[in-house]
Amino acid sequence: MATEVLPHTAMTLHDHLPMLQILVPFFAAPLIVFLGSRRLAWPVAFAASVISLVISWMLLMQVIDGGVITYHIGGWEPPLGIEYRIDAANAFVLFLVSAVSVVVLPFAKTSVADEVAARDHTLFYAAYLLCFSGLMGVAITGDAFNVFVFLEISSLSTYVLIASGAARDKRALTAAYDYLIMGTIGATFFVIGIGFLYMATGTLNMADLADRIGTQGGNRTVEAGFAFILVGVGLKLAFYPMHLWLPNAYTFAPSAISAFLAATATKVAVYVLLRFTFTVFSPAFQFEVLTLQFVIMPFALLAMFAASFVAVFQSDFKRMLAYSSIAQIGYMLLGICLLTETGLTAAIVHLFNHGITKAALFMAVGAYVLRNKDTFYNDICGMGRKMPWTSAAVVISGLSLIGVPGTAGFVSKWVLVQGALEKGWWPIATLVVASSLLAVVYVWRVIEVLYLQPARSDSTATEVPMSMLVPIWIAAIACIWFGIDTDTTLTAARSAAAGLLGTAGQ
Amino acid sequence: MEHDQTDARKEAPENQGPGASRMIVGLALVCAVLFLADFAYEKHVYVPVESMPGFYAIFPLVTCLALVIVARVLQAVLRRPVGYYAPKDVETEAYPEDGLNRERADV
Amino acid sequence: MFDVFPPVLVYLLGAVLLPLLPNAALRAGLSLLVPVIGGWLIWTLPEGNHAVVSLAGLDLTLIRNDKLASVFALIFSLAAFLSLLYAWHVRDRVQQTATLLYAGSAIGAVFAGDLISLFLFWEGTAIASVFLIWARGTEGAYHTGLRYLLIQVTSGVILLAGAALYWRETGSLAFEHMTLGSAATWLIFLAIGIKCGFPLLNNWLADAYPVATVTGTVILSAFTTKLAIYALARGFAGTELLIWIGVGMVLITVVQAMIENDLRRVLAYSLNNQLGFMVVGIGIGTELALNGAASHAVASVLYKAVLLMAVGAVLFRTGTAKASDLGGLYRTMPLTALFALVGSASIAAMPLFSGFVTKSLILSAAQHEHHYIAWAVLLFGSAAAVMHTAIRIPYAAFFGPDSGLRPHEAPAHMLLAMGLTAAFCVAIGVYPKALYALLPYAVDYKSYTTYHVVQQLQLVAFAALVFAVMMRAGLYPKSERSIVLDTDWVYRRLLPRVVGALSATMGAVWALVASAQERWLRGIILRLYRTHGPASRIALNWPTGSMVQWVAIVLGITLIVTFLS
């Protein structure tokens, strides 16, 4: 700060949008606790999400053409101060996260009332908002250490949220515990990696880091930092052999949380990976290219098949979806490993499309839980007739999960195949298509259970209320909408990919 | 078949009413007058064949006769019993009574 | 939202409101009000493009109003009003709603300025109309409806495919005049051709129309095919190929109409036959010919409606519309018989009736443009229409040999509807200028010349003479309880047989191969289940320590790869 008084131009609310993006949900969380009212908790959470969504949309519109917005917290200039930095890539993620939150919350009202003990509701929504603002913060910040802080905010609240599934199934506690251990290890590795980078460069600001790493080149410290960050983030995004926490966490969390996390948490982790591999480091480094192609890619391919096969044989709908998520993350990693603009576009579009698809499916799971208590195939058989709307949404989003033309899932797989072919890696393209066939099998199993098997004679299931159906259908229709209107998502993703690669080229 | 018999009965000349023969004679007279009328005015023809006297009388006479013959032949070839396509074809069903309002005038 | 109020919205609103009304008379009243308001809106609609909406990045023009569109929209409104009046007694909400949606979609399609909204309304007519067939409520009607729906929806899908290709080729979705040549235009042409009843694509028409309810057939006859005529006139006017297609339509339906027993099916063939006239007119493509096609469409809607209403009334009172079971009904249904005669006179193109002033436009156009073969076939078609429809329908139902049936006269609202429709037929015939004023192009044509009147009278009289003599001599094809095969035989009889035989053979071969492969496949799946199933090591719940072990392994590999490079 300068010692003499400088004339100050007042910032408008519009300038504050990047800050408000985080601040609104973050402030709402203690507000819910402070108010302590069970009735007010949900409206406050929902209002905060809606405001976030509006802000993220405004930000996305500002940066979609390749612009960058920066915000300096406390007025301290980077690299000293913390900087929020928004370009097309993270604006896209911000929009996805807040949109999913706005869709999931109305659904959560009924679902959470059913699955979580009533006295925990205020704290539940506070934790939810913290998780939400943590995820948003990870995406928005331009400071490497700040990423870690927000990652921890979201992770800690996630452990709480998963554990709150204990009212339905006690195993949620061990699942949350496992995730806590793994998540903490991941965060530790991540912060160790950042420590290495700080050691080598003396800065924490991402743009500055990129600059200095770019000029001084790679050395052992930077390389070790890269490896630690990669593994730390890999844990968070359930990168194949480190995915073991995910099936239990998703299966035993309350359904609304499964829907929210499946659609956002791993996606944000993918974003962090993108940010570090392309902005902080760059594919110009030989070590990065080799790591991606010889470590990440084989595991991504393995995930696509092994996790899909496990999903095929599962007998619990929710668990099947969890394994399918692991397989789908394989597609995104594969897109990143292509290291081309098309590949990156595929990864980013799939991040979005898979987000909405999984949101729809996990919400439908919540609907089945509400009516059938469990989601094993022999609990939900015959629901195609008893819960026609929910089941129809499952079919639609199931088609999107497979990647049937006309659905969102098709668009991203199509771009991914194109990316692989562009590089001449046609065996990879073939593998992508082949693993999609496995998706056909596991989705078909669900459809068969829902529609072709008779309902259990003691089943009294009826269609769920509108407050759940509408969010499910919004997500399901989004699967179709973004399958037909491919322009919006592809433009944003291309712009994001170009931004990421463009920065890398400096 | 019963229905063939009713048809035969209905279309037998003696059952077509006493007016039928007279009507044909009347019709033939009208035709003759119209044929003759062709000579009584000037035609504005576009197609040469139209200028032939009574073209519009002869043309339908010939073509319609030919059509009747062709139709008879084709009828023999194309006719099938009503349940031909399926035993529950729509042709075998009576029109559902709830869509009707049968009222007899003589009761 | 819109700069003008699209007439189709009136129908949609009506269709939404109607099922909510508890009282049947109220519903019928509302359904009559809708076409009146719609008609008024169309009458006052300004020319040009309006109500452009943006959908997923495409600009859809809901209203493109010119004289070609408005004449069709007006006759559709009139037909909707008359047939709804005829259907006053119907209490069934489904039929009433479907009728409004059907008419609304048809009007919407006529005003559609681009191929996408045309497609939407195109499918709208298909889906709404099938309920009029299903409303009959019998199993046979259900199957017929399915066949109808399949063909109609296929037409829509082909249209959509054509539209998509057209968009890729030209970058435009506007529904304007197009020239055959590319795959896109051929697909659009084919889609219209299906609805229009082109030869060999026409079998759905005679298959489905007679199956609908008493009132449903009247409603069906007005919209779908005339909409196709409009689309042809808009998109393919002057396409020479259409002349030959029209000729084919006239020829292929003539014999069927003569030997068919079901009078409503006779009228369906006859309708198809008349469509041939219009298609020829569009194929010729001069102003006179297009005027002829449009005006003949108007006249055809009306006289076909009155004939179907009359036959419908007979069905309504006797339970049958089979020529073999009817006859002599004029004794107790004199007014219905009279209106049927007016309709007959119109289709026969008797002077002072509507067909006379419209058909002659097309015939003259064919002469002017030297399409002599087409002209001769149309002339033959006119004469044949006298035999198979104009005389045969009244003869078989009302004047022929007495069947012994003594039904009551049709109910008052049916008589009113028939009377009004018949009055329109006469009004057009007596004062054609009113109709001519609505046509797309200025009309400079005199129908009432001595030559025209005499030649037409000759044509009708001699055709009638042939009918009378042949009938008297017992040479006219007999009306018997039977059905007559049409081209739908191919997919109703031949195809199922062939497929059945093929699948039996394939099945046998497959069973051989499958039994050999089954054990092999079973082995693979079993092995996969052992490695990936819920109880396998991959899917088990791992202890936390093992998870961490994997983290260590991955970190190790990554570090090694990073350092080695």
Add this chain to the structure above:
Amino acid sequence: MIRHHLILRVVTKLLIGPIMLFALYVQFHGDYSPGGGFQAGVIMAVAFIIYGVVFGLATVQQVLPPWLVHKLLALGVIIYAGTGFASLFLGYAYLDYGAFSPAHPEHGQHWGILAVELGVGITVTGVMVAVYYAFAARTPMLSDEDW
């Protein structure tokens, strides 16, 4: 009320006052000398915890009821974020304390850091007490004799 441990009780009662005072000293001197909200919060919490240890959970919960602890938890964060909001509404960047005294930014810094540290202190107090309550309220599943 526990009747034994008289010395402990008297000493505790004597100590609690100075402990709180020290906590406030650390709190408000945080911006000039070593200290601040975190340390002050912990010290403040110690005053309550020691009271609870000696006089029992029920007694301390009469003084500082659990619902109030929850509110304190939230209140601290709200004060912190609220300070940021205030600077934001005054037209400066989030947490730019210059906003509170545009003419003398260093004064603004002083006020700002004081408010923020107060928030931190309150929350830390709340958290520490809440953690203590959570552990102290757990009843053993097996009593010692049952082992």
